[in-house]
Amino acid sequence: MIIGIPKETTDQELRVGITPSGVASLMQRGHRVLIEKSAGVGSGIPDTNYSDEGAEMVSNPNIIFSSSDLVVKVKEVQASEWSLLHPGLTTFSFLSLGSNPALAEALLKNKVTTVAYETIEMDDGSLPILKTMSALTGRLAVDVASHYLKSSQGGSGKLLSGIEGVLPAKVLILGAGVAGFNAAELALNMGAQVTVLSRGRQRLMELRDRLQNNKRLKTDIASHDSISGAV
Known part of the structure; x- marks a missing residue:
């Protein structure tokens, strides 16, 4: 060929x-x-x-x-x-x-x-190529959000991670799939307060189990500084 x-x-x-x-x-x-x-x-x-x-x-x-x-x-x-x-x-x-x-x-x-x-689908129903791109997209979303939080970009001037004496930013992620998980994981690792919303309760529970050691993960809505769509 x-x-x-x-x-x-x-x-x-x-x-x-x-x-x-x-x-x-x-x-x-x-x-x-x-x-x-x-x-x-x-x-x-x-x-x-x-x-x-x-x-x-x-x-x-x-x-x-x-x-x-x-x-x-x-x-x-x-x-x-x-x-x-x-x-x-x-x-x-x-x-x-x-x-x-x-x-x-x-x-x-x-x-x-x-x-x-x-x-392209595997025997278990997973989509290997789409999964990889979704993971990249989720992580890039947090990186881009961090950039646009800068006051020079019209943002609130908050750091995702916060700093001594200043609370970290609140990040809301819409969707708990591959993109949502990767966005949540990176935002949490950067020190942000993270809320994840999903129509699928089972996905939320799975995400909570995978990130259970991080007390900054929430699954309810409040006021947030950054919102990442990952549906």
Whole structure:
């Protein structure tokens, strides 16, 4: 199989669809790997790291799409790439088709088979790729909230952790899933007072059990300095 990895075209998207070790694994299985030049630079991966593992570096994304059986991306195929789609092609990426019906139509029109990262499910019902991204999202939410609490950003000027003589900030998290858990864990570790709200009582109990040693975790609503949506 010929597997192609184009450079992401979404604004500020620095991720890449494969690592050098992934290339090595595919090469060992007899596949041919095409990677657009500079595709990994934003993730700190120079072209030589890929070529050293046997990947062919290509300068034109058109070649990636036209020559590949499978195209691996991070973000969904962008509108600027729709003209490169063709019957028989398979794409592997995040999709979020519910919010992008035009993409669904383009994929159907060009008879493209597509696999969405967010729908890959293990035997136990877990979603391994979505889980990883949700964990990152939850932790980044706390980091961003901390930034916007600064008075210079129009915030209250409170530190999440507080300081001697000053109470820590109150953080409200909406949702007790993977994103919510990771947001709560990080906020608690930073010293904040954390409240988690969820429609699922069982999820709240599980979260409380996992974070039971932290007395700053609450599951009721009050006044808060930061609210993170993780539903």
